[in-house]
Amino acid sequence: xxxxxxxxxxxxxxxxxxxxxxxxxxxxxxxxxxxxxxxxxxxxxxxxxxxxxxxxxxxxxxxxxxxxxxxxxxxxxxxxxxxxxxxxxxxxxxxxxxxxxxxxxxxxxxxxxxxxxxxxxxxxxxxxxxxxxxxxxxxxxxxxxxxxxxxxxxxxxxxxxxxxxxxxxxxxxxxxxxxxxxxxxxxxxxxxxxxxxxxxxxxxxxxxxxxxxxxxxxxxxxxxxxxxxxxxxxxxxxxxxxxxxxxxxxxxxxxxxxxxxxxxxxxxxxxxxxxxxxxxxxxxxxxxxxxxxxxxxxxxxxxxxxxxxxxxxxxxxxxxxxxxxxxxxxxxxxxxxxxxxxxxxxxxxxxxxxxxxxxxxxxxxxxxxxxxxxxxxxxxxxxxxxxxxxxxxxxxxxxxxxxxxxxxxxxxxxxxxxxxxxxxxxxxxxxxxxxxxxxxxxxxxxxxxxxxxxxxxxxxxxxxxxxxxxxxxxxxxxxxxxxxxxxxxxxxxxxxxxxxxxxxxxxxxxxxxxxxxxxxxxxxxxxxxxxxxxxxxxxxxxxxxxxxxxxxxxxxxxxxxxxxxxxxxxxxxxxxxxxxxxxxxxxxxxxxxxxxxxxxxxxxxxxxxxxxxxxxxxxxxxxxxxxxxxxxxxxxx
Amino acid sequence: xxxxxxxxxxxxxxxxxxxxxxxxxxxxxxxxxxxxxxxxxxxxxxxxxxxxxxxxxxxxxxxxxxxxxxxxxxxxxxxxxxxxxxxxxxxxxxxxxxxxxxxxxxxxxxxxxxxxxxxxxxxxxxxxxxxxxxxxxxxxxxxxxxxxxxxxxxxxxxxxxxxxxxxxxxxxxxxxxxxxxxxxxxxxxxxxxxxxxxxxxxxxxxxxxxxxxxxxxxxxxxxxxxxxxxxxxxxxxxxxxxxxxxxxxxxxxxx
Numbered sequence: 001x002x003x004x005x006x007x008x009x010x011x012x013x014x015x016x017x018x019x020x021x022x023x024x025x026x027x028x029x030x031x032x033x034x035x036x037x038x039x040x041x042x043x044x045x046x047x048x049x050x051x052x053x054x055x056x057x058x059x060x061x062x063x064x065x066x067x068x069x070x071x072x073x074x075x076x077x078x079x080x081x082x083x084x085x086x087x088x089x090x091x092x093x094x095x096x097x098x099x100x101x102x103x104x105x106x107x108x109x110x111x112x113x114x115x116x117x118x119x120x121x122x123x124x125x126x127x128x129x130x131x132x133x134x135x136x137x138x139x140x141x142x143x144x145x146x147x148x149x150x151x152x153x154x155x156x157x158x159x160x161x162x163x164x165x166x167x168x169x170x171x172x173x174x175x176x177x178x179x180x181x182x183x184x185x186x187x188x189x190x191x192x193x194x195x196x197x198x199x200x201x202x203x204x205x206x207x208x209x210x211x212x213x214x215x216x217x218x219x220x221x222x223x224x225x226x227x228x229x230x231x232x233x234x235x236x237x238x239x240x241x242x243x244x245x246x247x248x249x250x251x252x253x254x255x256x257x258x259x260x261x262x263x264x265x266x267x268x269x270x271x272x273x274x275x276x277x278x279x280x281x282x283x284x285x286x287x288x289x290x291x292x293x294x295x296x297x298x299x300x301x302x303x304x305x306x307x308x309x310x311x312x313x314x315x316x317x318x319x320x321x322x323x324x325x326x327x328x329x330x331x332x333x334x335x336x337x338x339x340x341x342x343x344x345x346x347x348x349x350x351x352x353x354x355x356x357x358x359x360x361x362x363x364x365x366x367x368x369x370x371x372x373x374x375x376x377x378x379x380x381x382x383x384x385x386x387x388x389x390x391x392x393x394x395x396x397x398x399x400x401x402x403x404x405x406x407x408x409x410x411x412x413x414x415x416x417x418x419x420x421x422x423x424x425x426x427x428x429x430x431x432x433x434x435x436x437x438x439x440x441x442x443x444x445x446x447x448x449x450x451x452x453x454x455x456x457x458x459x460x461x462x463x464x465x466x467x468x469x470x471x472x473x474x475x476x477x478x479x480x481x482x483x484x485x486x487x488x489x490x491x492x493x494x495x496x497x498x499x500x501x502x503x504x505x506x507x508x509x510x511x512x513x514x515x516x517x518x519x520x521x522x523x524x525x526x527x528x529x530x531x532x533x534x535x536x537x538x539x540x541x542x543x544x545x546x547x548x549x550x551x552x553x554x555x556x557x558x559x560x561x562x563x564x565x566x567x568x569x570x571x572x573x574x575x576x577x578x579x580x581x582x583x584x585x586x587x588x589x590x591x592x593x594x595x596x597x598x599x600x601x602x603x604x605x606x607x608x609x610x611x612x613x614x615x616x617x618x619x620x621x622x623x624x625x626x627x628x629x630x631x632x633x634x635x636x637x
Numbered sequence: 638x639x640x641x642x643x644x645x646x647x648x649x650x651x652x653x654x655x656x657x658x659x660x661x662x663x664x665x666x667x668x669x670x671x672x673x674x675x676x677x678x679x680x681x682x683x684x685x686x687x688x689x690x691x692x693x694x695x696x697x698x699x700x701x702x703x704x705x706x707x708x709x710x711x712x713x714x715x716x717x718x719x720x721x722x723x724x725x726x727x728x729x730x731x732x733x734x735x736x737x738x739x740x741x742x743x744x745x746x747x748x749x750x751x752x753x754x755x756x757x758x759x760x761x762x763x764x765x766x767x768x769x770x771x772x773x774x775x776x777x778x779x780x781x782x783x784x785x786x787x788x789x790x791x792x793x794x795x796x797x798x799x800x801x802x803x804x805x806x807x808x809x810x811x812x813x814x815x816x817x818x819x820x821x822x823x824x825x826x827x828x829x830x831x832x833x834x835x836x837x838x839x840x841x842x843x844x845x846x847x848x849x850x851x852x853x854x855x856x857x858x859x860x861x862x863x864x865x866x867x868x869x870x871x872x873x874x875x876x877x878x879x880x881x882x883x884x885x886x887x888x889x890x891x892x
Contacts, residue, residue, distance in 0.1 A: 171761070
């Protein structure tokens with residue numbers, strides 16, 4: 001597997017400008033001869049499809065959702081970063097770039113990250129012009145707030161629904177292109193396979209989720225904008241439908257999967273309430289501005305929060321990190337919470353949370369001030385738990401939230417399979433080992449609107465449009481494989497539901513490939529995943545028919561892919577014998593229990609090559625070179 | 638909690654459909670409504686029966702995918718709450734629950750509780766956007782927008798497109814949905830150039846798609862999980878009247 005990142009030469013602030021000039025162009029009259037398939041309709045997918053439609057390409061979008069507007073980008077709450085420096089507080093492209101590299105614990109590629117910071121400004125202009133109603137000040141200018149890991153206010157927001165508003169902007173731009181006839185959107189259609197012809201991606205195999213029909217679609221390029229894989233943990237904050245199938249199928253066809261084990265665990269989620277828990281809900285990180293996190297100092301203390309005197313409470317984040325306290329970064333806060341719960345200090349009926357207490361803030365500022373700041377979040381909390389956070393502290397616990405890892409891409413966002421591109425959370429490129437808050441929306445839109453529609457032209461200009469048809473044997477083989485998988489799942493006729501297996505997989509992943517990992521646990525996880533996968537194919541029960549609307553069958557296919565993918569995640573975590581960002585190896589901690597990076601041996605992107613189900617994958621390395629930001633240790637003490 | 642469910646089962650769009658009575662036993666009050674359905678589905682699978690099909694995705698009330706009539710009320714008993722955010726404690730005291738899909742000509746049933754809402758996408762396609770080519774925008778702060786206008790636009794823009802307004806309306810009208818988009822864009826200076834063409838095209842399409850007209854019942858506003866106000870319908874009507882009377886589409890003539 002050849003890893004040529006195609007990083008442009010010259011000073012980093014000239015990379016993107018020079019690269020845009022160096023890329024080949026498709027002339028306007030020829031664009032309509034090219035077909036592009038986009039899988040996924042979130043910020044990256046819809047943004048790219050709409051923009052490529054505008055440019056004149058023929059675009060077809062496939063999404064498993066019933067409408068492009070439902071993609072999971074919609075659920076992002078907090079905001080979107082941009083180096084606008086509207087607050088005149090010393091922000092710059094370089095500072096956003098620097099913060100992102102450092103926040104990612106030096107495991108991302110400088111050149112891509114710099115470009116992200118550079119185009120962040122265009123995103124805000126674009127969104128405002130589309131009518132995204134960002135928060136404004138009384139003078140009519142855009143408002144900003146600050147977010148974790150930054151010392152400037154560069155986050156733009158639309159109440160607690162920034163992702164929704166940005167996605168609707170994308171969706172509307174997309175629908176306009178649908179109206180214009182440049183883009184076709186196929187909702188309730190799931191991508192089941194990538195088709196590779198002579199080493200080049202030429203199309204996909206799709207299952208129409210309503211009729212169950214399996215068919216092929218051919219194009220001159222394929223874009224996967226299919227999001228992250230946090231649902232490998234079963235319980236996560238991502239939508240129930242989010243899955244790894246598209247990325248995994250691409251991996252099986254030769255696309256390298258990079259930094260697979262980098263998964264962000266968000267510290268402020270509502271803990272599970274029982275066996276039937278189906279997903280976890282995030283409470284915005286902003287709550288940590290005024291809430292204090294604590295647990296009973298005595299393990300197993302059963303008293304209600306109000307009856308535990310101050311002296312018997314352990315405000316552990318304030319104790320460990322006096323200068324950042326309750327606002328310590330996500331990875332660190334999450335790990336400390338887990339430590340507390342694991343050592344018997346957990347709170348709530350199931351002893352599976354820590355307190356986030358607003359009592360001091362309410363005493364200091366008054367209940368109305370807190371209501372004004374967090375009213376909607378408090379109401380959401382009460383709706384879900386039935387507890388009133390104005391009276392008793394909230395209970396929170398970390399939950400899988402975002403995956404920094406993804407398909408390896410070069411500077412053009414092209415995977416190791418020519419003609420196959422990956423955008424947004426589906427690629428690995430910009431966040432290293434830990435993503436900063438309000439940067440996911442930024443990356444999705446940067447890839448979608450401003451990068452991919454240009455870089456894909458460089459590829460298309462090199463290929464003859466329409467040189468392949470779905471009659472090619474590679475398409476027939478892929479279709480047969482998909483139908484075979486569907487039939488096989490329906491034929492197992494076992495005793496346990498798909499969810500049963502997904503829950504068990506999630507437990508293995510959470511316990512052994514979750515927030516804290518060690519070599520023995522990871523080796524054991526690989527064994528357990530393999531055994532569970534075998535059991536799955538012997539004992540799963542999927543009812544109904546293939547040629548119908550069949551939600552169990554949809555889930556079964558996705559879980560089957562998670563069963564294969566999970567192993568790769570464990571291999572990656574095992575191979576990365578250091579701690580960095582969200583990847584915390586218990587063997588590599590300093591005297592105070594903090595993650596210890598090993599730059600000498602691990603300053604690389606791990607890129608995995610598929611070798612077969614249950615086979616050990618092959619590791620390739622893309623060395624990371626830091627010329628613009630000096631490697632340093634993160635400290636939040 | 639022990640409940641008796643009466644769930645609408647319909648195998649395909651052409652099937653006539655019927656209510657099926659199913660027990661939901663030992664349900665924790667901490668479960669969400671959809672988790673209760675998950676549990677019932679697990680039981681059904683155990684018995685070798687096909688599970689109830691229902692749409693859902695984010696399960697935190699923002700994607701707009703879920704939606705069903707719970708005891709005759711869109712999204713169930715709690716105000717400003719989607720079906721996925723209803724928890725079983727909110728149904729305390731209930732022993733029987735009737736669960737049905739959205740009922741509207743423009744929303745054909747696909748299976749059980751799942752309906753086809755693509756007509757709403759087509760309404761947006763007809764004009765629910767501001768035409769701006771990627772990369773051609775001016776600086777975001779070049780044109781200040783009054784806070785009140787931005788806030789009003791946001792009040793309309795929070796629509797999640799779930800279709801509860803249509804399901805609640807005796808005429809199955811999409812006016813609240815449509816008026817939210819017309820108002821969101823109409824409050825902003827960027828939305829002005831296409832303002833009247835937009836409202837004409839969207840309303841025409843909603844009529845063609847088989848949605849009914851608005852007769853001021855206001856059931857939509859009560860059902861809306863995001864609290865979108867019927868005032869926006871008045872605003873849409875104002876724009877519609879102006880557009881019908883005064884707006885003339887361009888006629889391109891040779892120079």
